[in-house]
Amino acid sequence: MKRLITGIAASAAWLLLLLAGPFPLFLLVITGLTAVALNEYLVIVLPGLNTRARTPILLFGLLPVLGAYSGDAATLLGGLSLALVALLLLTLFRYASFVQPYEIISRAGFAYLYLGLCSAHLVLLMALPQGRAWLLLLTAITAASDTAAFYTGSKFGKHKLCPAISPGKTWEGFAGGLAGSLGASLLVRHFFLPEQGLLWICLIVLLLGCLGAAGDLSESVIKRAFGVKDSGSLLPGHGGLLDRIDSLLLTAPVLYYLLYFWTGVCLI
Numbered sequence: 001m002k003r004l005i006t007g008i009a010a011s012a013a014w015l016l017l018l019l020a021g022p023f024p025l026f027l028l029v030i031t032g033l034t035a036v037a038l039n040e041y042l043v044i045v046l047p048g049l050n051t052r053a054r055t056p057i058l059l060f061g062l063l064p065v066l067g068a069y070s071g072d073a074a075t076l077l078g079g080l081s082l083a084l085v086a087l088l089l090l091t092l093f094r095y096a097s098f099v100q101p102y103e104i105i106s107r108a109g110f111a112y113l114y115l116g117l118c119s120a121h122l123v124l125l126m127a128l129p130q131g132r133a134w135l136l137l138l139t140a141i142t143a144a145s146d147t148a149a150f151y152t153g154s155k156f157g158k159h160k161l162c163p164a165i166s167p168g169k170t171w172e173g174f175a176g177g178l179a180g181s182l183g184a185s186l187l188v189r190h191f192f193l194p195e196q197g198l199l200w201i202c203l204i205v206l207l208l209g210c211l212g213a214a215g216d217l218s219e220s221v222i223k224r225a226f227g228v229k230d231s232g233s234l235l236p237g238h239g240g241l242l243d244r245i246d247s248l249l250l251t252a253p254v255l256y257y258l259l260y261f262w263t264g265v266c267l268i
Contacts, residue, residue, distance in 0.1 A: 006235050010244070011143065018135050026126050031065050034119045037242045038062070038111060040231040044222065045107040048099055057108045060086045064116040071127025076120050083112045115242075118249040121256045128259065133192035137185055137201075138255055141208045142247040144184035145177035149213075152176025161213075166220040169213075178209045204258065211254055212247035219246035 017029055038061045042054050049057075060083040067079025087108055091101050098104055125131050125138070153173020161169040185205045189196055219242060223231065232240025 006238055007147075010235065014139065015136075018132050018139065023126060027065070027069050027123055030119060030122050031062055033241060033245070034065050034115055035062060036234065037119070037231075037240075037245060038115050040234075040240045040242045041111050041115060041222075042108065044226050044228050044231065045111070046104060047226075049104075053094075053098075056090055057087065057104070060090070061108070061112045061116040064112065064120040065123060068120040068123035068127075071124060073124060076117070076124065079120070080112060080117050083116060084109060087112070114249060118253055119245070121252040122248070125252060125256050128256075130193070133188070134255065134259065136192055137188045137204070138208070138248070138251060140184035140188045141181045141205055142212050142251055144180040145209050145212050146216075146244075146247065148180025149173040149177030152180075162217055165217050165224065169217070174213055177213065178206070181205050181209045181212075200262070204255070207258075208251045208255060211250045215247040215250035218250070219243070 017026060021029070035058060038058050039054070042049065042058060046054065046057075063079035063083040063086075064076055065079070067075040067077070067082075069075075087105060091098065091105050095101055122135070125135050128134060149169075150173070153168070153170045153176065156172045156176070157170030159171040160167065161171050161174055182202065182205050185201055186198075189198075189201050193201070219231070223229065230239030231242035234241050235244060238244055
């Protein structure tokens with residue numbers, strides 16, 4: 001029941017933001033969500049850092065998201081570059097106080113790519129023509145896939161998808177997730193993207209559905225490496241925020257560049 005209530009509340013808030021939220025508010029929300037997810041990730045991979053030491057590392061990781069405010073991919077990359085330079089300078093400045101400086105550089109640097117860079121593409125998507133509609137499609141694909149995969153796998157799952165990484169995931173759940181994604185995406189297309197071809201939407205669903213599953217498994221690899229079941233406890237019945245957005249971290253950048261190469265939307 002907690003899982004259901006949390007899911008409904010979070011989905012309603014997210015849909016309201018996509019449909020009616022002004023762009024500055026969207027940027028603020030994505031920045032805040034990225035900060036929460038970054039903190040969860042850093043707590044997992046750098047458990048020896050206290051809050052005071054972790055805070056500047058976290059703040060640097062938000063620069064790519066803030067750089068995406070212009071809707072320009074170049075400023076996003078500028079924000080990422082600044083984040084990495086700032087991390088290196090911080091490590092040099094506090095070298096004596098860090099127990100394993102190289103681990104901080106490598107793990108935090110990866111966090112800037114995994115969370116900062118990837119989540120910033122949600123902002124870039126919003127800035128595109130019909131950005132809200134494409135974000136609704138992305139949400140439909142990832143949310144429907146997660147929900148359908150969970151219930152299909154729970155009821156019919158017999159064949160393990162990747163037991164070494166996530167024993168609970170099955171091929172039946174994966175297939176159910178793709179089917180759920182397709183159904184939800186066709187509804188979004190009908191109401192918000194009617195000019196888009198059916199085959200084009202189906203190809204997007206197939207690609208992003210597979211990438212979403214890969215994103216879920218990627219986070220599982222990280223958690224398994226550090227002996228953690230959930231990234232946090234922010235969302236009752238769901239775990240941490242990172243547990244809920246792991247699929248978006250791979251699908252958002254891919255959708256953005258798909259739209260560029262297919263439709264010729266200007267990135268810079």
